[in-house]
Amino acid sequence: MLNNFFHLIGSVSILFLQESGRITLLLWKAVLLTFQRPFNLKDILRQMEEVGIKSMPVVLITGAFTGAVLALQSYTGFQRFNAETFVGTVVALSITRELGPVLTGLMVSGRVGSSMAAELGTMQVTEQIDALYTLAVNPIKYLIVPRLLAALIMMPVLVIFADLIGIAGGYFVSVKVLSSNPYTYMERTWNYLELNDIFSGLFKAAVFGVIIATISCYQGFFTRGGAEGVGRATTKAVVLSCLLILIFNYIITALLF
Amino acid sequence: MYLVSCILFFSSCSSWFNLGILGILAHFRHYFIMLSAAEKTLIEVNDVHKSFAHNHVLRGLSLAIRQGESMVVIGGSGTGKSVLIKCIIGILSPDRGNIFVAGQDIGSLKEKDLYQLRKKFGMLFQAGALFDSMKVWENVGFGLLQHTTLSKKEVKKRAIEKLNLLGLHQIEDLMPSELSGGMRKRVSLARAIAMEPEILLYDEPTTGLDPIRADTINALIVEMRKKIKVTSITITHDMVSAYKVGDRIAMLYQGKIIEVGTPDEIKNSTSAIVQQFIQGKAEGPITQAEAQI
Ligand SMILES: Nc1ncnc2c1ncn2[C@@H]1O[C@H](COP(=O)(O)OP(=O)(O)OP(=O)(O)O)[C@@H](O)[C@H]1O
Numbered sequence: 044m045l046n047n048f049f050h051l052i053g054s055v056s057i058l059f060l061q062e063s064g065r066i067t068l069l070l071w072k073a074v075l076l077t078f079q080r081p082f083n084l085k086d087i088l089r090q091m092e093e094v095g096i097k098s099m100p101v102v103l104i105t106g107a108f109t110g111a112v113l114a115l116q117s118y119t120g121f122q123r124f125n126a127e128t129f130v131g132t133v134v135a136l137s138i139t140r141e142l143g144p145v146l147t148g149l150m151v152s153g154r155v156g157s158s159m160a161a162e163l164g165t166m167q168v169t170e171q172i173d174a175l176y177t178l179a180v181n182p183i184k185y186l187i188v189p190r191l192l193a194a195l196i197m198m199p200v201l202v203i204f205a206d207l208i209g210i211a212g213g214y215f216v217s218v219k220v221l222s223s224n225p226y227t228y229m230e231r232t233w234n235y236l237e238l239n240d241i242f243s244g245l246f247k248a249a250v251f252g253v254i255i256a257t258i259s260c261y262q263g264f265f266t267r268g269g270a271e272g273v274g275r276a277t278t279k280a281v282v283l284s285c286l287l288i289l290i291f292n293y294i295i296t297a298l299l300f
Numbered sequence: 301m302y303l304v305s306c307i308l309f310f311s312s313c314s315s316w317f318n319l320g321i322l323g324i325l326a327h328f329r330h331y332f333i334m335l336s337a338a339e340k341t342l343i344e345v346n347d348v349h350k351s352f353a354h355n356h357v358l359r360g361l362s363l364a365i366r367q368g369e370s371m372v373v374i375g376g377s378g379t380g381k382s383v384l385i386k387c388i389i390g391i392l393s394p395d396r397g398n399i400f401v402a403g404q405d406i407g408s409l410k411e412k413d414l415y416q417l418r419k420k421f422g423m424l425f426q427a428g429a430l431f432d433s434m435k436v437w438e439n440v441g442f443g444l445l446q447h448t449t450l451s452k453k454e455v456k457k458r459a460i461e462k463l464n465l466l467g468l469h470q471i472e473d474l475m476p477s478e479l480s481g482g483m484r485k486r487v488s489l490a491r492a493i494a495m496e497p498e499i500l501l502y503d504e505p506t507t508g509l510d511p512i513r514a515d516t517i518n519a520l521i522v523e524m525r526k527k528i529k530v531t532s533i534t535i536t537h538d539m540v541s542a543y544k545v546g547d548r549i550a551m552l553y554q555g556k557i558i559e560v561g562t563p564d565e566i567k568n569s570t571s572a573i574v575q576q577f578i579q580g581k582a583e584g585p586i587t588q589a590e591a592q593i
């Protein structure tokens with residue numbers, strides 16, 4: 044019984060180390076290849092469109108409603124000790140530091156991570172990745188590097204938009220629905236917001252972008268076993284990148300900001 | 301002659317210290333290859349083993365392919381023919397044994413050199429492996445777009461030429477998903493020959509084609525060898541095609557090459573296993589061995 048237990052713990056931790064090692068190795072190879080010629084700008088731009096432009100609607104809607112609900116909730120709380128005027132501050136800080144990057148990360152990993160894993164997974168099981176090797180093209184350079192760069196660049200951009208629309212959503216609810224004073228609201232928003240708050244959010248966003256692209260490409264790249272394998276890879280990509288986003292979010296906040 | 305052996309001897313002596321005994325052996329191989337240019341071995345597969353989990357597919361396979369030769373590999377379904385050519389081009393790496401291409405041990409090559417070596421190869425995948433996000437002509441011209449500075453227009457022109465050569469007209473702007481199985485196979489073949497490689501690996505080029513198309517492909521393989529002197533390995537189940545395109549035929553059975561010979565030698569083989577396979581009989585040693593497992 045006890046033996047079995049230790050066996051389980053042992054094999055799980057070996058598996059964990061193996062996987063994380065392989066993921067890191069893949070990321071490292073991609074980073075090295077990023078600086079090697081040729082730089083296929085066209086592929087990077089196409090992926091930036093895929094990751095950035097096409098995720099915009101989802102991210103904007105998420106941002107707007109998050110800002111709105113934050114205003115509503117904090118108003119209810121702050122009213123109890125007559126601090127309604129600080130709603131703007133709370134909305135701005137929570138959105139830029141936490142909710143903007145985290146929620147954007149989660150939405151993008153659902154939208155983009157799954158499609159990256161499915162696309163690369165299908166290419167793997169139909170031997171298209173092998174075909175790249177035979178045509179003397181490095182599939183890590185050709186497939187993974189553009190996705191990694193696109194996610195790294197576009198995640199912060201998405202978060203800037205999420206921040207703006209989140210604050211706008213909070214403003215709308217406070218001023219139009221709860222009829223707070225618009226001038227005090229804006230003043231309280233800007234006065235307590237530091238550049239550091241925004242940068243910390245953007246830094247997180249970049250890290251989340253790397254997490255999403257690396258995990259999803261890894262899952263796709265090493266897919267085994269037909270259509271079922273592709274399905275499994277897609278699920279794993281989304282679940283794992285969401286979990287890692289939440290974990291790294293804590294680590295980054297605790298260590299850096 | 302003495303001079304040659306002296307040089308041979310001394311260079312071997314110095315390499316003894318530099319490279320150890322393996323280095324010397326490699327040296328001798330090198331001289332041997334240089335001296336016997338007529339029978340130059342281009343690809344040498346040496347005692348290769350490959351397993352997937354508990355499935356021991358290749359079990360000490362050895363095969364030598366000469367420069368300019370067309371080698372046909374026959375063997376039952378699932379015996380590891382596709383695995384063999386994937387090992388040769390370096391997509392799969394053997395668990396044991398070595399593969400030499402043009403005197404280079406591909407297992408010990410640096411990644412960069414391996415990519416360089418792969419430019420000598422063209423490969424037709426059994427299932428086509430076309431890039432489904434690209435148009436047909438982009439598939440065919442992929443190598444040219446990646447490795448040359450040719451303009452898109454020029455690449456497209458060349459891709460269309462290759463497609464026409466294979467009896468495909470006006471399909472260059474379609475997507476692979478819009479093609480029939482046989483068309484896809486020929487597009488894949490066009491992609492394999494587009495860079496005019498020195499070595500071509502064909503994985504079942506004629507399966508899934510009608511007899512007339514199949515014969516066109518056979519003629520093409522023969523022509524590629526005669527005109528551009530390509531060295532090729534063709535995997536096939538189709539004995540008509542095997543006799544037609546092969547200078548030599550090798551039979552893969554239970555993870556090893558059990559016989560290699562010219563088409564006539566194979567036809568007159570005394571091995572009951574080879575005879576059962578080439579005559580396509582249901583009764584014989586192959587099926588008996590399978591029944592025992
Ligand atoms: N990537 C892989 N992972 C696991 N097993 C594999 C892999 N590739 C091949 N195999 C196994 O190796 C064996 C040989 O496969 P291979 O594709 O080489 O057969 P084949 O001789 O080409 O057969 P066919 O004539 O049907 O194409 C099969 O049992 C197959 O299951």
Ligand SMILES: [Mg+2]
Pocket residue numbers: 381382383426503
């Ligand atoms: Mg096969």
